[in-house]
Amino acid sequence: MAPSLSQPSALSAAVVASIDDLELAARLVVEGLRTGGHRSPFHGFSTEFRQHRPYRAGDDLKYLDWKLYARSDRLYTRQFRETTNFSVMLALDTSASMAFPPNGITKFRYGQVLTAALSHLASEQGHAVGLMTMTGDRLSYVPPRGGRHHLRSLIAAIDRLEASGSWDPARVTARAGQLLQRRGVVIVISDFYDAEEATRREMRRMTERGHDVAMLQVVSPQELSYSNDGQTEIEDLETGERRVIDSAEVAATYRVEFNAFLDRCRREALRDGVDYALISTDRAPESALRDYLLRRGRRDAALDGRRTVAG
Numbered sequence: 001m002a003p004s005l006s007q008p009s010a011l012s013a014a015v016v017a018s019i020d021d022l023e024l025a026a027r028l029v030v031e032g033l034r035t036g037g038h039r040s041p042f043h044g045f046s047t048e049f050r051q052h053r054p055y056r057a058g059d060d061l062k063y064l065d066w067k068l069y070a071r072s073d074r075l076y077t078r079q080f081r082e083t084t085n086f087s088v089m090l091a092l093d094t095s096a097s098m099a100f101p102p103n104g105i106t107k108f109r110y111g112q113v114l115t116a117a118l119s120h121l122a123s124e125q126g127h128a129v130g131l132m133t134m135t136g137d138r139l140s141y142v143p144p145r146g147g148r149h150h151l152r153s154l155i156a157a158i159d160r161l162e163a164s165g166s167w168d169p170a171r172v173t174a175r176a177g178q179l180l181q182r183r184g185v186v187i188v189i190s191d192f193y194d195a196e197e198a199t200r201r202e203m204r205r206m207t208e209r210g211h212d213v214a215m216l217q218v219v220s221p222q223e224l225s226y227s228n229d230g231q232t233e234i235e236d237l238e239t240g241e242r243r244v245i246d247s248a249e250v251a252a253t254y255r256v257e258f259n260a261f262l263d264r265c266r267r268e269a270l271r272d273g274v275d276y277a278l279i280s281t282d283r284a285p286e287s288a289l290r291d292y293l294l295r296r297g298r299r300d301a302a303l304d305g306r307r308t309v310a311g
Helices: 013-018 022-035 066-072 107-124 148-160 169-178 196-208 247-271 285-310
Strands: 047-054 076-082 087-092 128-135 138-145 185-190 212-219 231-235 242-246 275-280
Touching (some): 013 022, 022 107, 022 148, 107 128, 138 148, 169 196, 196 247, 247 275, 275 285
């Protein structure tokens, strides 16, 4: 994993997760990011081409239209329109596997904090933000809207969610993309244990429809470094099945398989044009989001550079 870029003032994951008021926890995380001067993770999606105008000395050269120059032998600068009114759809995994570990910070509580903080970031940038998840077997949907009142209602809805049973990530993801009436941002926060191939397929379809798609994969330190504790009883949190295993026998195989799973998630996401971040729950949420913003900013800058060359 990337080294922590957290500042000394960043609140630890344990402190943030222990705050009962989710809106306050999210606001503290966002205030830390704002103090650090980090830009919105949605920068780069909010511009669209408007018109050409003749090049003037001092114009930024990256906006020159070289294809037009090749046809006309004259220099033109591309101008863009700022479009701050777009929708951000957040999808949070509510399956029982997210309730791990049984003691300490669960992946689900950490995911709630990330979801609420991202909602706060999107809202303060003037974007409409909504939520798509599952409650039992039913989809749970909060339509994207803007404004402070909606943000409070949205965070309250996030706070009421519970991790139990299973969820259908492909169904949630597909519906999230369908309900966006035009190009938008879809961020899925999950451990991504369920229906790998179907989930990847739906994410790929969303990128093909023009949506900006991201997967934030949340895992616990215990999952990253499986301990050798001898005879251990394990339980499938989604089915309730219990089994006694010899940790010494399965530890090495587990580490290989789990690392291969994480690598597969990252590799397939990058192949499909999906933004990807791996986040461990022992990291300060502010630090994790800061790294995500920095990576996303570098990605957007690279995409802008390629568009300039191709344009």
